[in-house]
Amino acid sequence: MKIMNCPLNGPRNISEFAYGGEVKPTPAPEAPSQDWADYVYYHANQPGILREWWLHVPTSYWFIAERDVTTDRIIATFKPEEVLR
């Protein structure tokens, strides 16, 4: 069983979480649709350490994890407000 540390609920089985995509700046609501297409569909998807959105499904809590996507090691998890200011 793989464990992820939810910043709100503590360590939980990975099956309780859903992946939410790479962390990247959100375009302004009135930004051109090209920018929104980039934001929604295009991903860095590179090997190495990435920051990603994750959801703890039972509590609907979104947070940010730093994960090595080559080794599947979760390095750290953060409350969103710790990262996005």
Place this chain on the structure above:
Amino acid sequence: MPLALIKHALGLSRPKRQLPAQKELRSNYDVVIVGGGGHGLAAAYYLAKDWGVTNVAVLEKSWLGGGNTARNTAIVRSNYITPEGVRFYKESMGLFETLSQDLDFNVMYTKRGHLTLAHTDAAMRTMRWRAEVNKHMGVQSELVDDQDVARIEPALNMSRDVRWPILGALHHPVGATARHDAVAWGYAQRAAEMGVEIHQGTEVTGFELSGGKIVSVQTTRGKVGCGKVLQAVAGMSSKVAGMAGVTLPIRTIPLQACVSQPLKPFLDTIIVSGSLHCYIWQSQRGECVMGGAVDPYPLQAPRSTLDFKEGLMAHMLELIPGLADAPLMRQWAGLADMTPDFSPVMGKTSLENHYIDAGWGTWGFKATPVCGKRMAECVATEKVPDILSAFRFDRFKTFDQVGEAGAASVGS
């Protein structure tokens, strides 16, 4: 049957399995193909055969067909859901039909019939939809009820006393399998005979760009100039495109599979259940080849997990209870390039001489011949063939998706 087989049987020739000895890299090639898997080798073959382009180097970081070509589960079908997808895979099956003869290399193409099971009314509606689209595009495909399913594949458990009883299926009588390694080897040999250079153990480490073009390719064995670059590196697509400054609509997600120990032949058809996320067919050696959905989140390395096997077997044993005592022999994973619309990405990128063949989530092997043929055409003529135009890499910028999730079956 390939002529070489008959000759060999009569003792007139011995099969040649070797490629020409690897030469030094030349300083310049008309076309550099990054990736020596099925797709890259097929493209090299058709470039030489159809277009007379033989000043071609295929660069492979490890060995021929050793990446995702060796990791798929060898199923060939064309019963997709979008007209663009059905048309594309129909052409691929046509090429597969005669591939052994064309290459004079036995790729063990075997028609078995293919059943996509439906366990819910919603799934039955989707199968009906697919059958109608398929028939409209000239592909053999029909919706059948549970009694037909029992007749077509007697090995299936048709009991109503299970969590997900089988209500019917999409029957695709021309569904087939082929030996995936042989497809890569066959293309490699014939391409090499026509002058294509295949360089194994040669990793691409970067591209040199100038004026919106790639002018040279850096490798672990030195730098080569290039007229055009075709990248066909499923699983590493984002990494390689990233070296050229191109961002792709792709997430790399492991796709796991496994085989049982060899059993006596009991299963004729290829069985897929999109609702239960599992599929199975029995190989010529008697092993049951089984797979399921992709992993729940992206990962850039192939690895196998117990979770996957538990989830897969829970459903598999409902379909074929007799498998409960069959030990698993091998397990592995490949890397799937998942696009948001479950369709591939092919054609030119934003760079003038950079061509891409990517986005092969869970459907890459069956596209090998058509993709090789049409990508070769695209590279040689610098025009995107009609059959590829729907799959252009910037289609997401204009919200022109080709939604194939309904027919990727076990895609996610």
